[in-house]
Amino acid sequence: MIWEVRRLTIFHYFFKLHPLRIQDGWKVKENHLYQKPIRERRQKLLILEHTKTADIVQVDGVGELCYTIRIFNADQKQDISNIPYDELVERLEEVIWKERTPRNLLRLRIPTGWTVLHHSLTDINPDVLAPDSKAWLSHFKQDLLQLKHHEENLVLDVEWFPENDPAGHYAVKLIKDGDWKHPLEDKLCIHPKELSYEIGAVLKKACGLQYKS
Secondary structure, rough: OHHHHHHHHHHHHHHHHHHEEEOOOOEEEEEEEEOOOOOOOOEEEEEEEEEOOOEEEEEEEEEOOOEEEEEOOOOOOOOEEEHHHHHHHHHHHHHOOOOOOOEEOOOOOOOOEEEEEEEEOOOOHHHHOOOOOOOHHHOOOOOOOOOEEEEOOOOEEEEEEOOOOOOOOOEEEEOOOOOOOOOOEEEOOOOHHHHHHHHHHHHHHHHHOOOOO
């Protein structure tokens, strides 16, 4: 019974998370930023730390569905206050990217503990592209997404294979301890919705410690 309660808690935690476009180099140190606003006492909803610059971006709930984005770096501390919920994600992504976020970049639910090593994965549907479209060269490459959980030594990797080939597919792999010859997960799909589901399924299982040695 206890295990069943824990499993449901993990399931609901993951699928409540708000999908975000997070740039390369950011680690999700804490994530309780949910897709639907929840009235609770928790103040710190999201903490991101950049692995190279040590910059920190933090989202605080301040009551009445109002939020503050706090930015900490070596030079200064800055607060962006009085942000309504319906503007929060867009404002947050502007802070993360320090510019307009790339068009069509896929938003992902990334739970606590994962670092974005690389993210150029888009929501472009390959079924609607002509075989001679330039998008095959720019958006369907071998290196599309890598997330790493350093504590568990897990890497989630997404590629399009064969690279740039209209007849190809997405490959979603989960690697533990650098053993690329024996992935814990190895899934194939074509459509962006399927891809989001497969990525989510792997991350949800990781939240439940199903890959723990």
